[in-house]
Each structure stands twice: as structure tokens, then as C-alpha cells.
Amino acid sequence: MPQLKIAPHNIAVLLSGGGTNLQSIIDNIKLGNINGKIEVVISNKKDAYGLERAKLNNIDAVYVNAKNYENINEFNDKIIEELTKRNIDLVVLAGYLKILSPQFIKTFNNRIINIHPSLIPSFCGKGYYGIKVHEEAIKYGVKVSGATVHFVDENADTGPIIFQDVVFIDDNDTAESLQKKVLQIEHKILPQAVKLFCDGKIQITDRKVTVKE
Numbered sequence: 446m447p448q449l450k451i452a453p454h455n456i457a458v459l460l461s462g463g464g465t466n467l468q469s470i471i472d473n474i475k476l477g478n479i480n481g482k483i484e485v486v487i488s489n490k491k492d493a494y495g496l497e498r499a500k501l502n503n504i505d506a507v508y509v510n511a512k513n514y515e516n517i518n519e520f521n522d523k524i525i526e527e528l529t530k531r532n533i534d535l536v537v538l539a540g541y542l543k544i545l546s547p548q549f550i551k552t553f554n555n556r557i558i559n560i561h562p563s564l565i566p567s568f569c570g571k572g573y574y575g576i577k578v579h580e581e582a583i584k585y586g587v588k589v590s591g592a593t594v595h596f597v598d599e600n601a602d603t604g605p606i607i608f609q610d611v612v613f614i615d616d617n618d619t620a621e622s623l624q625k626k627v628l629q630i631e632h633k634i635l636p637q638a639v640k641l642f643c644d645g646k647i648q649i650t651d652r653k654v655t656v657k658e
């Protein structure tokens with residue numbers, strides 16, 4: 446029987462920084478590993494290098510300045526507009542440091558994924574972003590850390606977990622060296638999650654995610 450072909454998914458990536466995770470998705474699409482296309486990269490930071498990466502790869506790069514909007518809901522509405530006009534199926538938060546509005550989460554229910562640089566539920570939630578996450582892990586003295594890809598719900602870092610992977614922390618690790626180690630695994634599990642989503646293989650039951658064979 447001929448295989449049923451699933452149409453390529455339209456992906457949007459939202460970011461606020463350098464975009465190495467965006468790059469990992471771009472690279473995997475180029476390798477043919479992901480049945481999807483990045484239609485747009487959106488940033489709330491004008492100078493985010495992730496926007497440059499998008500342009501270098503002929504992807505629409507959109508900067509949305511929160512200062513031009515009355516409040517966070519209106520700012521989010523503008524982003525929703527950019528996404529819906531491009532028929533986005535999957536929104537990837539890759540180092541995006543803005544709060545999503547309830548309307549955003551409702552519009553893309555179970556279609557928003559985030560990458561967080563720790564093993565959720567440790568070192569996550571409000572205030573845990575960037576190097577801060579790794580500083581806290583080192584300070585606490587944990588012996589392993591890692592990265593988590595999860596669906597986004599209405600609270601910070603609480604949505605259903607898709608993948609986690611671990612790194613070991615050595616006595617001489619610093620927040621910076623831990624960040625580097627963790628980024629390496631982020632660049633594996635994020636594209637893998639995007640791939641499975643685009644293949645229609647991710648299933649959520651209550652808050653438990655399973656991968657269909």
C-alpha cells in the first residue's frame with residue numbers, strides 16, 4: 446500500500462537571542478530529517494542574532510517591538526497575526542523571553558514547544574532563564590543537569606514533557622561550561638521533537654507524552 450504522505454508542517458520559531466537552537470532545526474531540515482519548513486522567525490529583540498540566521502537562510506525574519514503595543518496581550522495579538530497569516534502548524538520557542546498571552550496559548554493549543562536548559566521540574570519557572578539556570582544548578586551542587594523539551598501551557602515550564610536528556614556535572618564545571626554541555630544536548634533533542642511532531646507521532650494523554658511507533 447502506498448504510504449500516506451503528511452504535508453510538510455509550517456514552523457515558526459520565536460527567539461530573543463543567538464539562535465543556536467534555531468540553527469539546529471535549520472540544519473536538520475536541510476539534512477531532510479524534518480518534514481517541515483520554517484516559515485518565519487520572530488523576535489522581540491531587534492539585534493537578536495537569530496534574526497540574522499533566519500535571513501542567511503532566506504527565512505522571513507520579523508522583529509516585533511513590545512513598546513509599540515499598549516500591553517502584553519496586544520503585543521501577543523500581533524504575533525498571533527503573523528503566525529496565522531502564514532498558516533503555522535507548530536510554534537517553537539527557542540530562547541524566547543516573553544510571556545505568551547492566554548489567547549496565544551489557546552490559539553496554538555498543544556502546538557507550542559519550548560526548550561529549557563535544565564531537567565524540569567528542577568531549576569525552572571519564573572526567573573530561571575539563560576545563564577541563571579546553570580548558576581543555580583552549580584550553586585545547588587547537583588551532579589546531573591540536562592535539557593527538557595516540553596509543550597507550553599499557561600504557566601512557566603509546566604507543560605507536558607516530550608524529551609529530556611542529561612549531562613554530568615564535574616567538580617570543575619562552571620555555569621558557563623555547564624551551559625555549553627547542555628546546549629549540545631539541546632541541539633539534539635529539540636530537532637528530534639520537531640521531527641516527531643511533524644511526522645504526527647507525538648501523542649498527549651493527560652500530561653503524559655508518548656511517541657507513536
Ligand code: GRF
Pocket residue numbers: 460462463464465466467495539540541560561562575628631
Ligand atoms: C537555550 O539554552 C534554551 O534552552 C533557552 O534559551 C537558550 C537559547 O539559546 N530557552 P540559543 O539562542 O538557541 O543559542
